[in-house]
Structure formats: structure tokens, C-alpha cells
Amino acid sequence: MTKLIYNRRRFLGTAAMTGAALASPAYLRRAHAAGGEVNIWTYNDFVPAAFKEQFEAETGIKVNVRLVDDQGKQFNLLAAEQPNPTVDIMTVAGHRFLQFIESDLLDPLDTGRLSNWDKINPTFSESDWSTINGEKWGAPILSGMEVLSYNTELVSEEEALTWDTLFSEKYKGRTAYIIQDMMSIVMLMKGYDGNMVEYKDDPEKAAAIVQEVQEFLIEKKPLVRKYYDGGAEFQQMMINQDIALGHSWNGPAAALINDGFPLAMTIPREGSYGFVYTYNIAKNAPNADNAYTFLDAILASPEIGAAMTKASGFISTYKDATQYLTELEKKSTSFPDEQLANLQFFRAEANEIKYSLIDVAVEKVKAS
Structure with missing residues (x-):
């Protein structure tokens, strides 16, 4: 069979464009310029490019993304950095929560600081695995x-x-x-x-x-x-x-x-x-306030959830995200x-x- 000639750069460009038409979430339009930065360890395409650009422009908070590819490596790096981590938000899979929690590497999530918490489908946000010791430990974003x-x-x-x-x-x-x-x-x-x-x-x-x-x-x-x-x-x-x-x-x-x-x-x-991927706040996060600003913003709209699905291929946890997907994407x-x-x-x-x-x-x- 003839080897398929496929342009990887074109593929990545197509994926990046999926977030280009994001509507401006009301949360960002209300946000006051905060400045500073937020440091995020996450997988490729989990922060839509258009959202990142808009968030930085409308809040003044610079988003620094460090790509990860393995939960074990991420755990080891965070453990080595404590008690003074360089990261604010990290992407932890739900089934690895206990390892991070028992090693005192994460802070419980204060959902009271997230006005958009109810935008997550409760199948994910209120499930048994997401609550440990009576606390929420992460914001489910993709499954x-x-x-x-x-x-x-x-x-x-x-x-x-x-x-x-x-x-x-x-x-x-x-x-x-x-x-x-x-x-x-x-x-x-x-x-x-x-x-x-x-x-x-x-x-x-x-x-x-x-x-x-x-x-x-x-x-x-x-x-x-x-x-x-x-x-x-x-x-x-x-x-x-x-x-x-x-x-x-x-x-x-x-x-x-x-x-x-x-x-x-x-x-x-x-x-x-x-499995379910979640955004978590690191213990002793250097920019915790900006981390919560980022989390609330990225949860603000099902369009953002759909953009994350379009770019990553994983299933969005956001309510109504599927209405922004094509039939092929569904x-x-x-x-x-x-x-x-x-x-x-x-x-x-x-x-x-x-x-x-x-x-x-x-x-x-x-x-x-």
C-alpha cells in the first residue's frame, strides 16, 4: 500500500483553529485587570489557544503552560519542588488523586470561589471519585x-x-x-x-x-x-x-x-x-488567586468546553458542550x-x- 502523505503541520494548525471563534465569556468581560501570572502543567491542547489569548488580554494575567505527558513524572516533579512549587494549576487524572493528596501535594478546591462550578455536568463534578475526605480536589474538564x-x-x-x-x-x-x-x-x-x-x-x-x-x-x-x-x-x-x-x-x-x-x-x-482529567490547585501555589481566576474563566462557557474537545479529542465535562460540535466530532x-x-x-x-x-x-x- 502506498504510504499516506499527511501534513502534520496542517493537522496541528487545524486543531489550533478550533478555538478561534470562542465567544467572549461574560466572566472575562467583567474581570478587572489583575496582572501577574499563572503557571499551568497540562497536556497538549487542554488550554485552547484562543481562550489563552483572550484571557491574557482581558485580565492582564500571563498564562505559562508547561506540557506534561505522564502522571508519574508530574508527581515526581511536584514532590521534588515542595514546599515551594513553581506550578499553580496541574492536570491530575481522577484515579491518581489519592497519590497526590496523601503526599500533601494538592490543596482542596474551594468551589465557593468558582461562580461557574455549576457549568460542569454533575455526573463528573458530584461523582464519588471527585470527593475525598469531604473535599473536592479538582475541576473536571475532560474525560x-x-x-x-x-x-x-x-x-x-x-x-x-x-x-x-x-x-x-x-x-x-x-x-x-x-x-x-x-x-x-x-x-x-x-x-x-x-x-x-x-x-x-x-x-x-x-x-x-x-x-x-x-x-x-x-x-x-x-x-x-x-x-x-x-x-x-x-x-x-x-x-x-x-x-x-x-x-x-x-x-x-x-x-x-x-x-x-x-x-x-x-x-x-x-x-x-x-478516566477523567481535572484541573487542581497545587499546595503552596505561588499565584493561587490568579489560579482561581483562570479556573473560573475556563469553566465559563460550553463553547470553551467544546473547543477543548475539538483540539484534544477528549469528551467535554461541560453542560451543553456537544451543541457546539459537528456531527463527525460527536x-x-x-x-x-x-x-x-x-x-x-x-x-x-x-x-x-x-x-x-x-x-x-x-x-x-x-x-x-
Whole structure:
């Protein structure tokens, strides 16, 4: 098959333009010039370019964005900086809350300072996982899931209905995945609880399961082209046809679909996990007042939520955001009911034992 010629710069330009027509939120029009800055650690496209430009112009607050690609790296960096962090707002996945909270790295969120808190769908803002010790710890902005993404010109839909295809000889050297995330998925493939909640009081069982998964991934290592970290890297490998299929987050995959790339995604029959990204205030944030000004502004309008979905491909948590999406964009953020039945959400109850084992196993797989 002829290799698809695809302009990555054009793709990124298209994604950036999705926020260009944002209506000026009433909150920003009322804001008084505050000055100063706010420092944010977040993923690519989570702060729409048009919103950032408008926010800076109308508040006088400079927004400094540092891109992150891994929750573990972010945790380690924040822990190293305490008690004087350089960051104000960080993007924490809901299932990693406990790790950050128990290490005293986050401040509880004062929702009384957010006049636009009610703009979030209560399915996310009032869910059990978002409240710990009676406190809210983050503002949910986007939700997503771990999927099997595939080039529809190279891989059949039937093949993509099982994770087994990712580890098949047929696609040797043409697959990629985020190894830490795949540890949980391989547990599901083998019939275990990938959240490890069942084993939180049985450390020997937990260690044995992680060892089994580690050995599986080492055995399958000759088949994988690359272990990657971020969504942009996955997109580029797909665009270059370096890979035919791979594990990915649904966001980067949806962004490619919406730009016309021949990609599709499934939630395979063995199951997968969903997650929610939130904006959190760092403990001892140097610009806490500006952080709350930023949070309230970015929550102000469903158009902003839609712009975040358009740019990132993840599903907006904002009420009424879908009315600002095209039919293709809506389609790229939905799945058949029979596949959704295979989905469960990441949980945090066993994170301490889970990640103490998985983080070590990941390094051993990489080093093997």
C-alpha cells in the first residue's frame, strides 16, 4: 500500500483553529485587570489557544503552560519542588488523586470561589471519585478512555475487537502503546482486576499478578515498535504509517479521525478503562488567586468546553458542550453500547500498592 502523505503541520494548525471563534465569556468581560501570572502543567491542547489569548488580554494575567505527558513524572516533579512549587494549576487524572493528596501535594478546591462550578455536568463534578475526605480536589474538564486505535486501511474492524491483535505476529513491528497503561489492560486480558482493589490487602497476590504481566510484556517486547509517552507521538506514528494499530487514549485518536485520517477505535471485548482529567490547585501555589481566576474563566462557557474537545479529542465535562460540535466530532467521541459495556473507570483505592509495583515493573520491561 502506498504510504499516506499527511501534513502534520496542517493537522496541528487545524486543531489550533478550533478555538478561534470562542465567544467572549461574560466572566472575562467583567474581570478587572489583575496582572501577574499563572503557571499551568497540562497536556497538549487542554488550554485552547484562543481562550489563552483572550484571557491574557482581558485580565492582564500571563498564562505559562508547561506540557506534561505522564502522571508519574508530574508527581515526581511536584514532590521534588515542595514546599515551594513553581506550578499553580496541574492536570491530575481522577484515579491518581489519592497519590497526590496523601503526599500533601494538592490543596482542596474551594468551589465557593468558582461562580461557574455549576457549568460542569454533575455526573463528573458530584461523582464519588471527585470527593475525598469531604473535599473536592479538582475541576473536571475532560474525560477519556484507553482504546485500541487502528488504521482502517491496514487493520480490519474484527481484528480490532480484541487486544490480542496488538500482540500478534501479523503486526510485528507495527504496534505501539503506553506501557504503564498497558499493565492494567493486560491484567484485564488475563482475568484480573486492573485496578487491583481486590488485592489491596493481599500484597503477595498483587505482586504475583504484576510479575506475571511484566513477564508477558517482556515476552512480547520483540513485537512492539515503540513504547511511547504522549498523544502527539502516537499521532505522528500513525500519520507516518510507522504503526498500523496501537493502544491510545481516545482523545488523540479522535483528533485524527476528525481531520480525515483513516482511523477508527474500539473498546475491545476483554475490557478497558475510562478516566477523567481535572484541573487542581497545587499546595503552596505561588499565584493561587490568579489560579482561581483562570479556573473560573475556563469553566465559563460550553463553547470553551467544546473547543477543548475539538483540539484534544477528549469528551467535554461541560453542560451543553456537544451543541457546539459537528456531527463527525460527536461521532468520534461515542462508542457502540456493546463496547461501552466493556468499559470501567480507573479507581484509586489501591493506588499505593498498584503503582509501587507497576512503576518498578515498567522500568524492568523497558530495560529488558
